[in-house]
Amino acid sequence: MKYQEPINKRAKTALGILETVEPMRLSEWMEEYFYLSPESSSVEGAWENIPYQVGIMDCISNDDIEVVTWRKSARTGYTKIIVGAAGYFAQHKKRGVVIWQPTDGDVKSFVKDEINPMTRDVSVIRDIFPWYDKKSENNTINKKSFIGSTLDILGGTSPKNFRRLTKDVAVYDELAAFDADIGGSSDGEGDATSLGDVRLTTSSFPKSIRGSSPKNEESCQITKSLEDADLILYYKVPCPLCNTMQVLKWGGSKAKFGMRWTDGDPDSAHYCCESCKGSFTYDLLPEMLDEGSWYSEDGSIKLEKDGSFYQEGKVIDPPYHVGFDRLWAGYSVFLSWVKLVKEYLKALEKSKSGNVSKLKTFVNTRLGETWQTDVGEKIDNTSLYARREHYEAELPEGVLYLTAGVDTQDDRFEFLVVGWGDNEESWAIDYVRLYGVLSEDGIWDVLAEKLRKTYKRKDGIELSIETICHDSGGHFPDGVSNFSKKNGLFWSVPIFGSSHAGKTIINFPRKKNKKGVYLTEIGTISAKDVIYNRLKILEPGLGYCHFPVKDEFNETFFEELVVEKKTLSYTRGKRVFIYDCPNGRRNEPLDCFVYALSALTIAKEVKGVDLNQLAETFNKPKPVKQENKPPQNNSFINSKENWIK
Numbered sequence: 001m002k003y004q005e006p007i008n009k010r011a012k013t014a015l016g017i018l019e020t021v022e023p024m025r026l027s028e029w030m031e032e033y034f035y036l037s038p039e040s041s042s043v044e045g046a047w048e049n050i051p052y053q054v055g056i057m058d059c060i061s062n063d064d065i066e067v068v069t070w071r072k073s074a075r076t077g078y079t080k081i082i083v084g085a086a087g088y089f090a091q092h093k094k095r096g097v098v099i100w101q102p103t104d105g106d107v108k109s110f111v112k113d114e115i116n117p118m119t120r121d122v123s124v125i126r127d128i129f130p131w132y133d134k135k136s137e138n139n140t141i142n143k144k145s146f147i148g149s150t151l152d153i154l155g156g157t158s159p160k161n162f163r164r165l166t167k168d169v170a171v172y173d174e175l176a177a178f179d180a181d182i183g184g185s186s187d188g189e190g191d192a193t194s195l196g197d198v199r200l201t202t203s204s205f206p207k208s209i210r211g212s213s214p215k216n217e218e219s220c221q222i223t224k225s226l227e228d229a230d231l232i233l234y235y236k237v238p239c240p241l242c243n244t245m246q247v248l249k250w251g252g253s254k255a256k257f258g259m260r261w262t263d264g265d266p267d268s269a270h271y272c273c274e275s276c277k278g279s280f281t282y283d284l285l286p287e288m289l290d291e292g293s294w295y296s297e298d299g300s301i302k303l304e305k306d307g308s309f310y311q312e313g314k315v316i317d318p319p320y321h322v323g324f325d326r327l328w329a330g331y332s333v334f335l336s337w338v339k340l341v342k343e344y345l346k347a348l349e350k351s352k353s354g355n356v357s358k359l360k361t362f363v364n365t366r367l368g369e370t371w372q373t374d375v376g377e378k379i380d381n382t383s384l385y386a387r388r389e390h391y392e393a394e395l396p397e398g399v400l401y402l403t404a405g406v407d408t409q410d411d412r413f414e415f416l417v418v419g420w421g422d423n424e425e426s427w428a429i430d431y432v433r434l435y436g437v438l439s440e441d442g443i444w445d446v447l448a449e450k451l452r453k454t455y456k457r458k459d460g461i462e463l464s465i466e467t468i469c470h471d472s473g474g475h476f477p478d479g480v481s482n483f484s485k486k487n488g489l490f491w492s493v494p495i496f497g498s499s500h501a502g503k504t505i506i507n508f509p510r511k512k513n514k515k516g517v518y519l520t521e522i523g524t525i526s527a528k529d530v531i532y533n534r535l536k537i538l539e540p541g542l543g544y545c546h547f548p549v550k551d552e553f554n555e556t557f558f559e560e561l562v563v564e565k566k567t568l569s570y571t572r573g574k575r576v577f578i579y580d581c582p583n584g585r586r587n588e589p590l591d592c593f594v595y596a597l598s599a600l601t602i603a604k605e606v607k608g609v610d611l612n613q614l615a616e617t618f619n620k621p622k623p624v625k626q627e628n629k630p631p632q633n634n635s636f637i638n639s640k641e642n643w644i645k
Contacts, residue, residue: 037117073368104155229323405595
């Protein structure tokens, strides 16, 4: 009996070794243990999950999911989540982790501000990190050795930092900021995720975690990773008025739904429901987030609060690669909608003077969307269609001058009439397709008649089309020249396009050509650059493009208006950018807009038209009629109409 007590103790110890810890999801672990340290948090204290973070964290800790991609805006918690995940995998699952930062310089600040405070302030991490506050090879900038696992923190610019590692978890912080080809263009070895995920090959539970705010559309690595996902989820919240589940969207002061405000007043910021069109303010957001959930875009798949995936009410297997998208600053509990709109309006104002850097930052870090640069630029035609307006008259009062661009095809003419205002704000007025036999004179006479139409403003002033650019580069060049001679050499100007980079919008000749007309070269790349940049302007004013609610300005018109995409090409060994139109796609509305803009340029540079002076003339008060005196012949209306004629 004297040996009974030691034997019992030994048996208890042996059974304790076999005892397993009940598994925790990352969201549970962080609420239980994680701490917000003062070095990198605006508020120090215990971590509290924001509702939309729970699903993302639980997919990170789900061993059946191997890749998690999160395209996000700033201030949504990704950095804290990956720091917490590093601690979770080290302490709870005893797995090796590597975190790659975009550059070596990013590593030092990340470790100082995030990793070191975690090892100090999270008690369960201190328990497995006996080298805390000690100089040791187990506690360096690039490596933290825990009991049972290691954490490496490395820069992502050198291929050597992706070698000689065997890990279970690979984390990429701000993936979009990594070089596209690690090691350089001449001897690069591939992109970061391709090199890094190789380090997980022998793991029983490999995990690749990728998160970032997006950058330029054509080269954004987080966007490309998201496109590879087997399932992409979006956080839908209920409208507090009609309870319809929806993804929050950026709108604009004139938008039908989404984030809105009145004119230029950010203090009026509110959200307009996509379903019931009712409006509500930021103070209701926390309650909406509590009731929200992650869904597939069509709503058929839901990620439940317990981390399970459901489809049609039944549990389904998790995907190999799950993506999270459209979680932008409108969801943030740290940034009010009023502040968000203020930030946008300031960035927008800067962009109007040509400085787009702040607007780009807003799009990337606040909206969580890629920035469309000159290369690969494509504008959303549905957004343009959605912002059409009901004009108060044939011509809005801002219109001061009318031009038209005429495109010539084998069997028809297509022309766009554009009204121009102060600071070249524009209003599309008419879009006409005129079919006929172009080898006969009759259809040309009909064209002239339609282009002679006058348009009336609400104040009664009538304007006619003053300058036309008529395409003669392909179809019926002789007919276009004859049309110009018959109707006015400076009224209808024959043009041909040049796609050479650097050409100015117009190159008006000093004298007539052999056919007796001023055949003018158009720099189509320069003109399309101007048009595409202006179509991106979101608020009326300098350069903004208005479109009317009319049958001819339908979805097809806008698809063809923005069908072309700017691409990189090489000519004689030099890098140039060209606009590329997909085979078989129509682009007449874009061509007509280019010609109408070119007509305005001719009016300004050749005819001496000054829109600012016109604006002053139009805005002069009409003279008061004196009693017992005959009306003066030089009144504002008469003089203006005579000038136009």
